[in-house]
Amino acid sequence: MKLIPTAHNKTLMNLLCSCVLFSAVAGANALSEQQQAQMEQLKATSLNSDLSYQLIESLTTEVGPRLMGSEGDKKAVQWAVNKMKALGFDKVWTEEVTGTLWHRGQAEAQIIAPYPQKLVAIALGGSVGTGEQGITAEIAHFASLDELKAAPDNSLAGKIAFISKRMDRHIDGHGYGETVGARVNGASIAAQKGASAIIIRSIGTDNNRIAHTGVMRYQDGIAKVPAAAVSNPDADMLVNQLKREQAVKLYLKLTPSTDEKVKARSANVIGEITGSEFPEQIVAIGAHLDSWDVGTGALDDGMGVGIVMAAAHHIKALANRPKRTVRVILFAAEEVGLLGAQQYMIDHKDEIANHVIGAEWDFGTGGIYQMTTGMGPQALSATEELGKVLAPLGVKFIKENNAKAQSDMGMLSAAGMPSVNFAPDGSRYFDYHHTENDTLDKIEPEGLKQATAVYTLFSYFAANSAIDFSK
Known part of the structure; x- marks a missing residue:
């Protein structure tokens, strides 16, 4: 369209030029000098604050484990609502999430022959039980899930399948993806091969005699068999006995239960710092509020809860509120299958x-x-x-530009939300993941402060810059 230079259109052209100029300036310098000064203020505040630690300490001490639908989970929801209000969030609300209630029960495992030994075992999340009599059967050993898949159907009749593949330690935790399939899918594959149960080496990097739980899944149309994990030292013991080339017999008793008629209820907890100019535009930072019923959920994911709540509070404490809304989402039921994230996508489909x-x-x-x-x-x-602001904190800006948000928020990424993935040091994370050992003392206070500063600075930058992150 060509504009004729009338007085009205001259004004219009000047406005258009101003918009183009603003966009160019915004691209070159996303924040004003005042906002950059506030970024430095936020950096100092968050690096010297122990708020995120205080929140984690409160959650793990006053609530503790919080499996979907449990009493601890209910307490956690109320705890989060109360804390957000106390921290000065402008809006705080909950959105119901429902699922199936699973009770862990007890686990007992023993090598019966050739060399009797007690094993440390734990039921995998969602497993069926063995019955009160338990199961006594010969072990069929597989070095990996792929080896189990390759076994002929119905070849393991009357046996307990055992997968011994060990998770490798990496700073980014990618060894988890290489081994977790045994936990998630192993039971149905073992059942297809005729096994009466499955045990796996814990999906963890530690050498503690503590077993790691985690969710597993049954496939429709395949018999459900009990599933458990044994600690790394006990998996080693099993392998050593198998090396003697004698049949190894195992006794396994699991007593978990699920009542399909009982609906477990939880909730996503959401809090906002409302934007001053563009309240409908949402900068979302999240973590999951639930945990397994072992440990106190300090790392998984109390740490995330503390970080994102503290980040929003630090921004709210500034003299000027952010232009866009900062929304903190504490997702329910991540551990049992991202149920809170699924419900969030339904509840917020229009926004x-x-x-x-x-x-x-x-x-x-x-x-x-x-x-x-x-x-x-x-x-x-x-x-x-x-990236330049975060660099002095030891954060390297990787320009691959293919990131998805972690865990629950990955669904929003898949739906088109621009995302950032911050990679923390996870070298020791899987020593404690999904175990009784996930407790407050595993939090690294200085690393926590740095991570809180990063999320605070990211949230402020995203909420105040003129950047359209989709373009």
Whole structure:
């Protein structure tokens, strides 16, 4: 369209030029000098504050384990609502999430022959029980899930399948993805091969005589068999006995239960710092509120809960509120299958496009060492300004631009939300993951402060810059 230079259109052209100029300036310098000064203030505040630790201490001490639908889970929801209100969030509300209630019961495992030994075992989340008599059967050993898959159907009749593959330790935790399939899918594959039960080496990197739980899944149309994990030292013992080339017999008793008629109820807890200029535009930061029923859920994911709540509070404490809304989402029922995230996508289907960018914390024990983005190419260039602010904190800006948000918020990423993935040091995370050993003392206070500062600075930057992260 060509504009004729009338007085009215001259004004219009001047306005258009101003918009173009503003966009160019915003791309080159996403924040004003005053906002950059506030970023430095936020950095100092968050690095010297122990608020995130106080929140984790409160959650683990006053609530503790919080499996979906349990009394601890109910307490956690109320705890989160109360804390958000006390921290000055503008809006706080809950959204119901429902699922199936599973009770762990007890676990007992013993080698009966050739060399009797007691084993430390734990039922996998969602497993059926063995019955009060338990199961006594010969072990059929497989070095990996792939080996079990390769076994002929019905070849394991009357046996207990055992997968011994060990998880490798890596700073980014990628060994988890290489081994967790045995936990999630092993039971149905073992049943297809005729096994009466399955045990796996714990999906963890430690050498403690503590077993790791975690969710497993049954496939429709295949018999449900009991599933358990044994500690790493006990998996080693089993392998050593098998090396003697004698049949190894195991006794296994699991007493979990599920009442399909009982509906477990929980809730996503959501709090906002309302934007001053664009309240409908949402910068989302999240974590999951639930945990397994072992340990106190300090790392998984109390750490994330403390980080994102503290980040929003630090921003609210500034003299000027952010232009966009900062929304903290504490998801329910992540451990049992991302049920809270699924419900969030349903409840907010009409405003998914308003989520301008998001990030979640659900991994690691220490500080963040790199950030990766998933956004439009123009936004990537402008976001380098944030990278420069985070660099002195030891955070490297990786420009691969293919990131998805962690865990629950990955569904929003898949739906098109621009995302940032902050990579923390996870070298020791899987020593404690899903065990009785996930407790407050595993939190690294200095790493926690750095991570809180990173999430605070990211949230402030995203909420105040003029960047369209989708472009």
